[in-house]
Amino acid sequence: MTPQGLKTQLEHLCQQLVEQPNNLGLLDQAAALASQMKMPEQAAELYRTYVHHHQQHAGAQFNCGYYLRVAGRYAEAIEHYQQALALGISQPEEVHTNIGVIYNEGLLDNQQAQQAFLQALTIAPNYVPALYNLANSYEQDGDKQQAAHYFNEVIKRQPDYAMAYVRLADVHKAEGSDDALICRLRSFLEGGKQPLNERIDIAFALGKLHDDCGSYDLAWQFYQQANTLNATTMPAWDVAEQEALLHTIIENYTAPVTATGGASQPKPLFICGMFRSGSTLLEQMLGAHDSITSGGELEFFPRLWQQVKREGIGAFSQRTTAQDYAAIGQDYLEFVQQRFGHDGWVTDKRPDNIWLLGLIKRALPDAKFIVTRRQLLDNCLSVYFTRLGASMNYANSVEHIQAFLALEQQLLAHWQQVFGDDVQVVDYDALVADPETELGRVFKWLELPWQAQCLAFHQRTNAVRTASVWQVRQPLYKSSSGRWRNYQKYLK
Template identity: 30%
Template sequence: MDNSSIDNVKQALQAGNSELAISLAQQELARQVEPLVIDELYYMLTVAQRLQGQLTEALASVLILIQRQPDYARAHQEKAYILLAQKHNNEAISAFLKATRLNPALLSSWSKLQLLYQQMGEQAALDFCAQQIHFLQSLPKEICGARDLMYEGKLFVADNLCRRYLQGNKHNAEAMLLLAEIGVRLKVYHDAEFLLESCTELYPDFIRAKTEYVQLLAKLGKFAKAKDVAESLLAKQADNRHYLASKAGAMVGIGETQDAIEIYETILQKSPNLANIHLMAGHAYKAAGQLNKAITAYQQAYQQRPEFGDAYWSLANTKTYRFSDKELADMQSLSKHENVDSEDRIHCLFALGKAFEDRQEFTLSFDYYRTGNELRKRKAHYDNDALDEQINQQLTLFSTEYFAQRASAGHKAPDPIFIVGLPRAGSTLLEQILASHSQVDGTMELHNILSLVSRLGGKKGQYPEMLNSLSSDYFAKFGQQYLDETQYYRQGAPFFIDKMPNNFMHIGLIKLILPNAKIIDARREPFACCFSGYKQLFAEGQEFSYDLNDIGHYYQAYEKLMSHWDRVLPGQILRVQHEDLLDDLEGQVRRILDYCGLEFEANCLTFYNTKRAIKTPSSEQVRQPLYRSAMEQWRNYQEFLTPLFKALGKEPDTDK
């Protein structure tokens, strides 16, 4: 980053020379500079123009900045200052509120809101502002500053500040909580979990820490534990709807879907205007196969909060819902509205992509998919080089000799059947087929292997090399731990399925700790697989999917690593090509069951009749017989997919 260009403008501002700051910022913006530098320059230009009294120019500058960085809280705060100076008080309130939604630690915005609400006589809003101001002022100065930095995305600076404070204030509850929150944002989940567990043990009445702990446990797929923590919260406040919703979400995770639905319905009977509860109820209905109720719940969600993009996307993500003209118009309006949060915009854009795909307006559909992906990619911070390094570490460590030397290590249980691959490659279909067998429990995308990797990794770069330093006894212990942790998701069958696709990266670890586990590689034709992933808005964990070049690169890296596993673990992984399954269902089912050591059962051919909770985007597709319509959907967008073809090093067959 070119810091000198920023420093000159900053020095002029600090010296009170806003006129010089404006001139310098404009000169620097005329040059070709890095995006982050441009954003910083626009911010300082806005501040200087406002201080100079150039309100119209300042508003124009800040709107450019917001268009570039829609989640930049201080940009919205600057917009609010400008609107306030222009006497547009209602618009200023909206901008201050947007700023505080993005960064709740902006004390200045809360103070301005307090003054505005005093003038308006809005007592309820005034009381809420007073609570927020009191909370921020009650925090240690260092922790308040670190919280501000965290919300601004300066995570490593916030992390360092928080750790320094803890060195002199060991076990400070607010600092422990904040460090855990930063850890979640950095995806250092094991550290965050340890901090929250410690914090809740040290301070059992610290409700905010327990609430954050429940959310993290659910994110990690530790739903049984999340349910326990939620119940401990409910022991103190039995009617708290937030705690009830947390418990219900955990129950869906462990398969107690109908009981969870009853909780959601009870909450909504008392408070029918809660949009997010309608949404979560919709997810539970969908998982249980009650699609009509799910659709109604999603519709009620956006009726309660018209800008609720996730409600529209959830309707699109049923894969069968068709939007009305009015719904389309509403989503199009939301996707363009500057005051709509970026997450709501992104959800609407993906929903619009699906809606116009269904209407066979493919050019317009792709425009929405592309815009949604571009916005999401800005938040993802995905790095192809980091992926390549990760793949190379696996290739370097795990050799034929490595496994031969550790052949007697690991837990000998044959219970798990891992299904790996890329998202949208047909893994849910394979799971549904196997879960239709009397000897196999279907579960979900379990996070346990990824959690083990996180624990082993510690500091960046230690996994998988650190496995060399472990005693072989640890591998059997890790295998037992995996079996113990996943017991919650089983219903008593001898075998069970773990369908986390990202586990393909960690097949070496799986075979060390569970050498008798079965591994099925769900493979799909690359154009179809990659484009299907590109138009799918994932909750998290698939950051590579928001760019055609990235997803093509990722597919090639996946193929490279799977070829390596085939070489060093010959005959131990079964590859199932999705297209072969469509061509010869019975033959492929017999092949899969034979690999798993299971007798043939006809129920596996009528998998769509099996009743079980399914939480993936393919839930409705696997509740019906096989169909082939999705095989060539990517061809409708072929003219736009050149970056994908280049990344894959393959060109489409022009004869089709």
């Protein structure tokens, strides 16, 4: 069905709901259709509007929690999941696990997440999703021992659970190509029975393990296989489309924005740039300072940006008033305040926010931006060696990664021209080589005193939810600089 046809069908279902507000089947159809149309906010609002007609229906409360969770309305989602539990929903271990995932991924509270997963396991000790998510939470905490323990607990219960072996690869360093984990993962890949999505992850894991032990030719073969397979799951990257987006952004966000003098509380500090360019490392180091809170990858502006792109960047810019932008900014500050309860600097680390700086600056005139960068080929390889989602579909080709990086450099030059000193660039290789100088420069810019504890960032106990989780649990090392030379013969 065409997009217009889907829209017409959704409007028809919504009208029927107005006439039959007690019809749960209609509500499920409408919410599912809105979700299919990639409108999670509308799906959640539909369920939230009509769920009071089904107060005693555990399944309806569960579905409401699900749609609210997808829309990022986490506190409300938990409330409805808890109502489903109170109504005696079957398989309560699934509900507790979903609550744990909200705490883990949405509210960034691993302590509460782990309590929810353990509650699920109290009800059903062999419930694999809870074990798997519990292992994942310990990995984010930097606890290799507990992470490995629970991934192995998954394997004890389901020896063919391939993804548990994949995740073990993150916490395991292979010593040779005959490593037992490598052999097991190869058996999965060569058996040909795993779903495509799992084969992709297995190939990436095998690339990582062979890179560990210096088997670079085999590592490249597996990474190439992983990216070739991954490319089949998403639309091909279109450089002309990306260039058009770049020019549209530049055309619509050209006017400087005057700061109000640092009056915002909390103080928003955005860390962005190319994926795998050192943004997680920098956030960990900055977050060790008493006056800075690590916010991680917040979804507020990326969610808004999806709405902006659906409407059209030009149309949105023309209709949005200064008061509208101020309201967006206030909503963001309240969102951060509720999440972290901190009045100092709070970092928001989303690499792809570099494309949103114009929108963010209009909403938050006092915002400051750090853009991380890295040696070109090292950055390209690190992206190529990481499985990224469909929104980063350039990542399946080194040539496309280079082309994307070139466009981001044009965009950075534009933001530097428009926003001047509110944009600072931090070079990963310089940070690793001389962290005190690089961090000192950032603290001076933020008008903060130097604190030596920022050099002990690897000892922090916060959760890290990016592919860099294990890199930032170690003291600074320089081995990632110049890594491209191991694969030089494969690079043009």
